[in-house]
Amino acid sequence: MLWQTASGLFRGSISWEYTLPLAGIALLAAGFAILLFLQWRDLGRRVTPAVRWGLSLLRGVAYLLILGMLLNPTLVIQKVLRLLPSLAVVVDTSGSMRLSEADGKSRLQHVIDYLHPDTSAALQTLMQHYQVKLYQFDENVRPFSLAALEQLPGGGDTTDITTSLTTLVEENRATPPRGVLLFSDGAHLGPDTGLEYLRQAKIPMVTVGLGNPSTYRDIRVASVQAPSLTFLHYPVDVQATLQAWGYQGERIPVVLKRAGRVVATQTVEVTGTTPFEQQVHFEIMPEETGEFTYTVSVAPRLEEALTDNNQRTFPISVVRDKIRVLLVCGTPTWNYRFLRLALKQDPSVDLISFVILRTPTDVVNVPENQLSLIPFPTRRLFTQELQNFDLIIFENFSFQFYFPWYYLENVRTYVSEGGAFAMLGGRLSFAQGGYVGTPIEDILPVTLQPDRNDYRSVSQRMILTPEGKAHPITRLSADAQANEYLWEEMPELDALNIVARAKPEATVLAVSNGRFDGGVQDAPLLAVQRFGKGRTLALMSDYTWKWNFQLAGQMDSNQYYLQFIRQLTRWLIRDPGLKQVRIMADATEFSLGNEVTGTIQVLQDDYRPAPNAGLTATLETPVGTEVPVELVPTNNPGEFRYRFRASEVGLYNLAAQATIGPTTHEADHLLLRVYHPGDENQQAAPNHAFLQDIAEQTGGVFFALQDPARPTLASLVEFFGGTPSSKVLEETRQRLRETLPLFLLVLVCLALEWWWRRRAGLF
């Protein structure tokens, strides 16, 4: 029995707490019944029926009361708290829920209108039968109060329905809800796992779908697969995945752009069922090295729900697969032989070499067809093919007998536009090779002897200058002392081309320790310089082969020669690892809205930090606008920090250029990727099928909120079921046989019977 008072809800009940055996009480009851019968029979002959009934009744009540007392009735009064079964109402507040429907209201607003007490009785009705717990979720689930319902923000970065529901079930494991009422558009972007767990949890889930899959329209570039690194002149396959909701029968152009210029276009016809998906292939052939930004995009169409997902940007770095070297040699010597072997052994070098095996003055003793000689294709090489090489080496080669002077102009142009050139010594090099006053002398880091008699056979050693000790070409060991020692151990060179001097803008890496006629000392032996966008090198000896073969005889190793050639090659072609301006980022990618930070280093020609470098940097945003970027010098010489806020998704192109005195270094640039932390702006198609699946797996039902035939609230309550439970707060127990009224009642019955017997004259 329940009753409500001002102090709470109470429940009363009788409990029988007998201590005698029930069999004994039953025996006693049987005895009382026999006695009562005997009395009844006895009174039948002596009194009127009314008196008989009265007396028997009184006796019977007394016997019952005695039996009752023996059964020890206890009055239990409990103060209880009434508990309603719980129901979880879960609302999707991810970004896709902010999309507007046909009526102009967002999906989330529809949910708010359905639940808000001011606009609907749904929540109130549910609260009468259930203890409603409100939750919101996007990438994770968390509770919210009714007061916050109207201000639910929406806009979460992603939608993870199964993980959120699994977390909710786990957290309520001790007191599982009666059911879950889930409001979502079903645009699940989380993992596919979790449904089995929900099924085994045996909590029915009623899923309510928002949005309309049949009227949803969107085109999305879902993904792009392309290598981030490729090689020059190698075809690259770019594969884009296009998805479409709606637009059946329409032909959609898909465009591949590079830095805003259209590279290729494919057209896709939307067929079949929604969502439509198709792979789109592009093939591109990089024609220049560098880092490039490509975009696959589709123009926005009418009534498209999202346009942010109509394009994807990706970077491709194009590098040389091989360094193409043209080596022209005037006569086969050991210097050619070991240089050729060193270049051939380098797997990243593609060597094309031409060696003059016979000069016009050599005497031929067989017909031409018995000689393996081939024509020297000077015209093709020096008028058409120069740009195809990364490095041109003239090794003991005089051009005079083989091609006209103006071909050397082409070499100068080639270098000024970014090519690399090296001249190695010999009897046919430098002044003796006829290069005085030619475009080759212009690009060399040395000025030649005008008298053309520059070749000296003299034993000498190469001595590194201070610049040479740190330069990447002549740095054979990271340890400065070890490096000096190595060079001191190098075999002597047996000849030198004497030059007039090194040019002012050149860097002399090594000099000869020989003394020559005319009092020439410290003759330059190895010098480098930048010319235009390119680099040149002069090595004034044809005996460097001894650093290979002779050193191998001494040390059983020719590694230092090979290393020297390798470093010489890399420096000349401006290997990225040897850049003098280096941009580095603090991370490989940055989240939208965060700061993008990093460091820029500037090195001198000798690769020591440049303390007085002037640095300018420009930043190109993903949409192509240029904005300034602040550079702050650090305490380290030649080092700067940059920082900017990533306000757009895509690739930022940061370029830096350094100046030291009158010299301008080549710029470096770096592509910095900024990504959106979530996927909600990429995929927002309602997925009611997924919601139906959840309902089926959990024993629930699904309906669309906008469905006019949606279930009523009463049917929802009936579906979820459940009965209120109560919780005992306080309890008091009273044994009735210990109370006076019951005892008095027994006495009254017996006394009344005695008085009536007396009155009836039975005594």
Add this chain to the structure above:
Amino acid sequence: MLSRRRFLHRTLLWATGAQAVLGLETASAAVALPAANTFILAQLQYRGGQWDPRPRATLSLMREVQLRTSVDTQDERQILTLQDPLLFSYPFLYMTGEQSFVPFTEQELTILRRYLLFGGLLLIDDARGNKGRDFDASVRRDVARLFPDQPLKILPPDHTVFRSFYLIRTVGGVRLVNPYLEGVHVGDRTPLLYCQNGLGAAWERDYLGNWVSPCHPGGEAQRLEAFKLGVNCVLYALTVNYKQDLIHIPFIRKKLG
């Protein structure tokens, strides 16, 4: 027009010839620094046997190379042993003999192996041509010790040494013991070449400029092939697989028919 270099060279030749008539002999002495990065042939002196049966053979060869090719050579050879500290200053080594010789020591083999692996070339010329005996037996014995895993093999007709200057189809010499050349391959090079046909004997002139030995059975044509092979060996040493570069192949194929 004759260049200054050629004029000086030919003058020298004449002077040498004049010296020969006058009975003056050019001494094979330690070499002073040459005027340019010239090719100097080194000849191996070894123990036992007869290491120098044809003293003037290499002179003829050097002159032939100088005459026909763009390579500047030095007439005088450099005589070296395997223990000579100057060995690694001369990447081309010529070895000849007629008789069996004392086996190389292990240290000598180590040095020679290093010499060949790091870019040197050894041309072995059997001056007698007795197969399986004498010099040939000693050569095969020591080559097997030098490269146990790389035996002497017959060079295929398209080997680079047959194309490095002349297109050679036959192997010459003072006699035709073998119509082929043998060699030891290491990687894509053949740093050791072996000919049993007596190349030196075919090259050798006396002081009057006459051929010392007639070539049988092919006569002067066979001698020419010997010179061509000698020139090719020098060019092969200097250019290695240059003639295997792709650009040469169509031309060579066309010339070979």
